[in-house]
Amino acid sequence: MNNAARTRGVHHVGLTVPDIHLTRDFFVEQLGFQQVAERPAYPAVFVSDGAVLLTLWQAEDPAAAVPFDRRKNVGLHHLALAVPDHRALEALHDSLQRAPGVEVEFAPEPLGDGGARHMMLRIPGGVRLELIALPEAAP
Numbered sequence: 001m002n003n004a005a006r007t008r009g010v011h012h013v014g015l016t017v018p019d020i021h022l023t024r025d026f027f028v029e030q031l032g033f034q035q036v037a038e039r040p041a042y043p044a045v046f047v048s049d050g051a052v053l054l055t056l057w058q059a060e061d062p063a064a065a066v067p068f069d070r071r072k073n074v075g076l077h078h079l080a081l082a083v084p085d086h087r088a089l090e091a092l093h094d095s096l097q098r099a100p101g102v103e104v105e106f107a108p109e110p111l112g113d114g115g116a117r118h119m120m121l122r123i124p125g126g127v128r129l130e131l132i133a134l135p136e137a138a139p
Contacts (some may be wrong), residue, residue: 012046012053013079017125019061020045020102026124027054030099031081031092052081067126078120078128088118089133093119100124108133 010122015022020043027033028045036053037046044056059065070077090107096102102125111118115135123129 012055014055014059015058015127018037018059018065020056020058022124023056078130080130083131083133085136086133088119089093
């Protein structure tokens with residue numbers, strides 16, 4: 001059996017959201033992403049941090065959309081993004097607590113025993129987002 005991976009990483013992640021503009025603004029204004037494209041007729045907006053490309057799709061009928069329940073639904077449980085270091089994670093936590101439409105699920109805390117720290121939040125529109133700072137190198 002050939003164990004070589006037949007894929008080469010994530011090309012993009014597509015998220016359906018109830019308000020495409022509010023979610024785009026979150027990624028651009030709070031996390032520093034750039035809008036790289038838009039298809040108004042679809043409608044879709046594409047944002048990137050230079051490493052990850054996200055496609056934000058407008059839900060057809062947001063009022064009738066069923067919110068994702070991580071314990072009951074099959075699908076994307078959460079999106080995890082890396083941040084540069086522990087200080088950046090703490091700074092994001094401080095600013096995201098005040099960001100419109102953001103619900104912080106838990107503040108930065110250790111992730112296992114390896115020195116990484118993470119936090120979890122819901123972004124505008126309800127998608128769960130985890131922010132992770134890997135262990136910092138020893139001086």
